[in-house]
Amino acid sequence: MTSTEQLAWFKSSYSDGGGGDCLELAQAQGNSRDLIHIRDSKNPTLPHLTTTPDAWSAFLTYATR
Structure with missing residues (x-):
């Protein structure tokens, strides 16, 4: 498994960088699946x-309705 320190985290392009609430995402391969x-x-x-x-795609589809 990849440690969180080794992941390339990124913020949404909608993040304004002003210190507001924001999520960060990272994608990694492990155990033969993303x-x-x-x-x-x-x-x-x-x-x-x-x-x-x-599951992430299904969540985004639901959240953006």
């Missing part, structure tokens, strides 16, 4: 959520 990692940009050392690309 994984999406999601964390709070204000507290990157806290536990983060890991999900599959299919």
